[in-house]
Amino acid sequence: MDQDVIARLAPSPSGYLHMGNLLSLLLAWLDCRAQNGELIFRMEDLDPARSRADYAEAMADDLRWLGLDWDRGWPEPSYAQSRRTAVYEEAFAALEARGLVYPCWCSRAERLAAASAPQPGEKEHDASCRCARFTADEREAQLRASPRPPAWKLRCPDETLRLIDGHYGELLQNPAREVGDFIIRRADGVFAYQLAVSVDDWRMGVTRVVRGRDLLSSSPRQAWLIETLGGRAPSYCHAPLLIESGGSAAGEKLSKRRGSLSMQELRNSFRPEALCGRLAFLCGLIDRDEPVTPRELLADFSWTRVKTEDILCDERSAHP
Ligand code: GLU
Numbered sequence: 626m627d628q629d630v631i632a633r634l635a636p637s638p639s640g641y642l643h644m645g646n647l648l649s650l651l652l653a654w655l656d657c658r659a660q661n662g663e664l665i666f667r668m669e670d671l672d673p674a675r676s677r678a679d680y681a682e683a684m685a686d687d688l689r690w691l692g693l694d695w696d697r698g699w700p701e702p703s704y705a706q707s708r709r710t711a712v713y714e715e716a717f718a719a720l721e722a723r724g725l726v727y728p729c730w731c732s733r734a735e736r737l738a739a740a741s742a743p744q745p746g747e748k749e750h751d752a753s754c755r756c757a758r759f760t761a762d763e764r765e766a767q768l769r770a771s772p773r774p775p776a777w778k779l780r781c782p783d784e785t786l787r788l789i790d791g792h793y794g795e796l797l798q799n800p801a802r803e804v805g806d807f808i809i810r811r812a813d814g815v816f817a818y819q820l821a822v823s824v825d826d827w828r829m830g831v832t833r834v835v836r837g838r839d840l841l842s843s844s845p846r847q848a849w850l851i852e853t854l855g856g857r858a859p860s861y862c863h864a865p866l867l868i869e870s871g872g873s874a875a876g877e878k879l880s881k882r883r884g885s886l887s888m889q890e891l892r893n894s895f896r897p898e899a900l901c902g903r904l905a906f907l908c909g910l911i912d913r914d915e916p917v918t919p920r921e922l923l924a925d926f927s928w929t930r931v932k933t934e935d936i937l938c939d940e941r942s943a944h945p
Pocket of ligand 1: 636637669822840
């Protein structure tokens with residue numbers, strides 16, 4: 626057993642949790658506890674416009690209700706991203722000192738919801754952006770002349786990065802060609818998800834990241850960012866997504882933005898063990914949809930039982 630695993634639960638309080646969030650949080654908990662790891666609870670309340678304290682409270686309460694616990698973290702202020710600006714400033718300055726950061730005035734770049742984790746299918750890269758190619762003089766002139774403050778982008782490496790995901794295997798990615806330079810600080814000064822999550826994983830000593838598969842393609846650049854800052858990247862292990870099987874959102878990832886069943890509604894129709902059993906059954910951990918606690922799942926927990934394909938879930942007809 627590895628005694629040194631440090632993992633994290635890292636929800637964003639921009640809505641109530643739904644079944645998709647719960648599945649990845651349950652798997653993160655099982656993965657960590659099965660390795661006798663230490664679990665951090667980090668509140669990803671980076672975006673002041675979308676984060677709410679009542680959602681944060683509800684998330685912690687809902688996770689405890691399901692039977693998940695953690696060893697340290699929120700509400701201690703140093704585990705809330707909204708209180709970690711100084712740590713991000715320091716990393717930003719280090720990247721800037723290495724010539725990796727440049728200002729970007731493209732309006733599209735500013736509109737991108739950079740403070741939130743990317744959604745599946747969301748286009749992050751703006752191929753028409755020419756800001757990266759400005760000479761130092763042109764950049765200075767633009768900084769003086771533009772009435773709008775710029776967003777700040779990170780120059781991606783033009784090399785093939787190799788990442789071995791614990792569940793999906795090898796991923797090769799050339800960030801410059803496949804992702805493009807990405808925003809690390811918005812024009813309004815708010816730090817972007819990609820910077821904050823990488824810096825936090827590094828500075829909190831996280832060695833293991835388990836989360837939904839929609840963030841798999843963000844992992845090579847997060848690992849690269851951590852290593853560029855002088856840290857050691859964690860190992861990554863991604864979980865299948867729950868996909869709507871019916872209604873107007875059929876085929877799409879369950880999401881707060883699309884109004885998937887929230888924990889409030891789920892708690893009205895499920896006992897905690899019934900919901901845990903449903904999640905465990907849906908992802909392949911147990912063969913029958915029957916009540917079980919997270920702790921009971923630990924004995925047989927193995928990623929080899931967890932499906933790799935995304936999971937259809939008719940949650941509108943969710944019944945115990
Ligand atoms: N806070 C992100 C979310 O709730 C997850 C970030 C991560 O695990 O890297 O979507």
